[in-house]
Amino acid sequence: MSASEDLHKRRLAAVAPGVTSAISSYVDNAAGGTLTDVDGREWIDFAAGIAVTSVGNSAPLVVQAVQDQVARFTHTCFMVAPYESYVSVCEQLNALTPGTFEKRSALFNSGAEAVENAVKIARYATRRPAVVVFDHGYHGRTNLTMALTAKVMPYKDGFGPFAPEIYRAPMSYPLRDGLSGEAAAARAIDIIEKQVGASNVAAILIEPIQGEGGFVVPAPGFLPALADWARSAGAVFIADEIQTGFCRTGDWFASTHEGIEPDLITTAKGIAGGLPLAGVTGRASIMDTVHAGGLGGTYGGNPIACAAALGAIETMRTLDLAAAARRIGATITDRLASLDHPAIAEVRGRGAMVAVELVKPGTLEPDAALTSSINKACHAAGLLTLTCGTYGNVFRFLPPLVMPDAILERGLDILSHAFDNNH
CATH class of the missing domain: 3.40.640.10 (Type I PLP-dependent aspartate aminotransferase-like (Major domain))
Known part of the structure; x- marks a missing residue:
């Protein structure tokens, strides 16, 4: 049993089930763009604790x-x-x-x-x-x-x-x-x-x-x-x-x-x-x-x-993290705009607050199932992503504003592969 699995077993016996988590791994330490779980697995962080750790998880x-x-x-x-x-x-x-x-x-x-x-x-x-x-x-x-x-x-x-x-x-x-x-x-x-x-x-x-x-x-x-x-x-x-x-x-x-x-x-x-x-x-x-x-x-x-x-x-x-947000946002937006996927209805946002909305091709009918499938694929590959939206069909990207370019690009590569494999 992995350390995360052991913690999850303890959680089930101690934590109210109404409190959920996006992933089943348990964090041991975190930096400006990555999380490392108790089993030593590294995650690229496109969530920042839901826009909280903009300056990183342990800014000096x-x-x-x-x-x-x-x-x-x-x-x-x-x-x-x-x-x-x-x-x-x-x-x-x-x-x-x-x-x-x-x-x-x-x-x-x-x-x-x-x-x-x-x-x-x-x-x-x-x-x-x-x-x-x-x-x-x-x-x-x-x-x-x-x-x-x-x-x-x-x-x-x-x-x-x-x-x-x-x-x-x-x-x-x-x-x-x-x-x-x-x-x-x-x-x-x-x-x-x-x-x-x-x-x-x-x-x-x-x-x-x-x-x-x-x-x-x-x-x-x-x-x-x-x-x-x-x-x-x-x-x-x-x-x-x-x-x-x-x-x-x-x-x-x-x-x-x-x-x-x-x-x-x-x-x-x-x-x-x-x-x-x-x-x-x-x-x-x-x-x-x-x-x-x-x-x-x-x-x-x-x-x-x-x-x-x-x-x-x-x-x-x-x-100057406002400028950093603009740079990160431009990089994410450009990569999302280049994805050749028929379910993408819109890429939108401002700065490092970017989203992509997924629908059934040729319509504006929300595709929550596809969104969930791509989200799971990202998690399986070590990219922490979040979904949102009234219809559950929107990916939101909120990386820390101190995320290095190389880590951002690695995360976007994972995201791109997840879209490619979920048509």
């Missing part, structure tokens, strides 16, 4: 910052006895996120927690109940964020009832709706005005590029039109940049590509090099409305996670 500045902080203190709770690193992370978020207006930030533990708090803040500031989200959107697994999330399986099935006053509008999905950004926005706004009422909307919440929903990139003009409408309606425009943030799309934040300045931005994943940290950053005029004690949490902005975030942000800045 992150490691040093964490080690230094652990030696000083591990926790005091910022709400009890504050410390500088929490303030420093908030300063960085205020400076890096889009918008030249005065900002404030608050720190939390996870992306779902950040989204929940952004909704809390928007409702408090506007004194309105309704939150508008979009088809194919994903915002988390807590009760409120499950309500905000579109896809039922595996995220929502059997877990209701869910939080009220959540309304869903159609997303701009150019491959499937064929609409311009302006036309798609007009369609969504018409539904919001008719079915929710502008005066009831506390917030519009949207991913600038949808993550779990299939890396859907809205048509140009869609996001600016929604942001303009939100401001005219007195609603808060919230960009969920949990998967797109921190250089992933070729800029610090995906909102910048569309020229929008969200009222609030939620962040997590790539912020802290693998440690649990999240944030809500936004206009001071909105953030300052919440009463003292209304935001917080025991572990939110933990000093070790804050130290890691400062190391990760400095790594992104020093290595």
Whole structure:
């Protein structure tokens, strides 16, 4: 029995079966682009912990910052006895996120927690109940964020009832709706005005590029039109940049590509090099409305996670990982575009957030079975890939932004062979 098989046997007896894993191997160590399992097998990592380890799994500045902080203190709770690193992370978020207006930030533990708090803040500031989200959107697994999330399986099935006053509008999905950004926005706004009422909307919440929903990139003009409408309606425009943030799309934040300045931005994943940290950053005029004690949490902005975030942000800045994301994305996109496979309907994405959608040839009917088959072939060959999409027919590629070119090319060779062998 291999070491991974032994661990898996122990897992079955100890871990709740509702928690699943993409592969059955168990990781022993990891670097900037590869994972090595407990049996010594190397995996090329096209997942980065779902866009978390953008600076690598053990970036030197992150490691040093964490080690230094652990030696000083591990926790005091910022709400009890504050410390500088929490303030420093908030300063960085205020400076890096889009918008030249005065900002404030608050720190939390996870992306779902950040989204929940952004909704809390928007409702408090506007004194309105309704939150508008979009088809194919994903915002988390807590009760409120499950309500905000579109896809039922595996995220929502059997877990209701869910939080009220959540309304869903159609997303701009150019491959499937064929609409311009302006036309798609007009369609969504018409539904919001008719079915929710502008005066009831506390917030519009949207991913600038949808993550779990299939890396859907809205048509140009869609996001600016929604942001303009939100401001005219007195609603808060919230960009969920949990998967797109921190250089992933070729800029610090995906909102910048569309020229929008969200009222609030939620962040997590790539912020802290693998440690649990999240944030809500936004206009001071909105953030300052919440009463003292209304935001917080025991572990939110933990000093070790804050130290890691400062190391990760400095790594992104020093290595210019936004430029690295553009280079990686161009390489992946070129290779995917060169694949001669009849099931490829579209290659899309931005920066090092790239996807390919598979359909039955000659149609737009999703082919989840083929997607699964190719994914298994990649895993069998030592390439860690992930699928996503409302229909389960999208490959998403999220390599660490420090991945060397040679490893990236090896991974793309494996991917190419998997496509060639699955027609």
